[in-house]
Amino acid sequence: MAFTISKPLRFGDCDLTGIAYHPAYLSMLVDVNEAMFASFGVTWKELMFERKMGLPTVTMHIEFKRPATYGDVLDFAVHVRKVGGASLDLETIVSVGEHVIWTIQQRIVATSLTDHKSTRWPDDVRAGLSRYLEPTP
Ligand SMILES: CC(C)(COP(=O)(O)OP(=O)(O)OC[C@H]1O[C@@H](n2cnc3c(N)ncnc32)[C@H](O)[C@@H]1OP(=O)(O)O)[C@@H](O)C(=O)NCCC(=O)NCCSC(=O)c1cc(O)c2ccccc2c1O
Numbered sequence: 001m002a003f004t005i006s007k008p009l010r011f012g013d014c015d016l017t018g019i020a021y022h023p024a025y026l027s028m029l030v031d032v033n034e035a036m037f038a039s040f041g042v043t044w045k046e047l048m049f050e051r052k053m054g055l056p057t058v059t060m061h062i063e064f065k066r067p068a069t070y071g072d073v074l075d076f077a078v079h080v081r082k083v084g085g086a087s088l089d090l091e092t093i094v095s096v097g098e099h100v101i102w103t104i105q106q107r108i109v110a111t112s113l114t115d116h117k118s119t120r121w122p123d124d125v126r127a128g129l130s131r132y133l134e135p136t137p
Pocket of ligand 1: 030053054055057058083084087107109117118
């Protein structure tokens with residue numbers, strides 16, 4: 001099962017012609033990633049400020065397939081493809097209605113904010129992520 005959430009494309013997310021501006025997409029993606037963790041009861045605020053963990057992205061592969069415009073509602077479907085020792089592979093498919101607008105394959109790595117090295121996913125986070133685990137078909 002994918003984690004799903006919808007977000008409207010606002011005026012400030014678009015260029016002067018009303019077409020989505022791609023850095024705004026990445027900013028929305030961060031909000032979506034944060035919401036996915038919150039959905040299983042682990043907030044980024046807790047991870048960062050109490051457990052002293054970072055969640056940097058190390059790789060991204062993005063494809064933009066169709067333009068989206070001001071006022072469109074973007075439907076995000078986040079598929080957890082793999083939970084490694086410290087890595088997390090996500091594939092997110094973003095649609096407007098029946099049309100796929102953009103897709104991203106992303107790797108996040110859990111790190112310690114003490115030494116900025118990788119650290120294993122805690123068991124509760126691993127269990128939460130596994131709710132959305134769908135290995136690549
Ligand atoms: C992230 C690093 C510290 C990893 O280096 P390290 O040497 O500690 O990693 P390991 O060799 O132990 O590997 C662990 C694990 O990760 C996989 N991996 C590591 N690097 C890569 C890579 N380049 N490509 C693919 N995979 C990689 C490796 O295969 C292992 O997988 P396992 O499955 O075996 O676990 C170091 O690479 C680093 O510091 N990179 C820079 C990251 C960065 O600057 N990103 C961009 C901006 S930061 C950012 O986006 C961000 C940071 C935060 O702290 C956030 C915190 C909270 C929310 C959001 C944040 C955020 O968006």
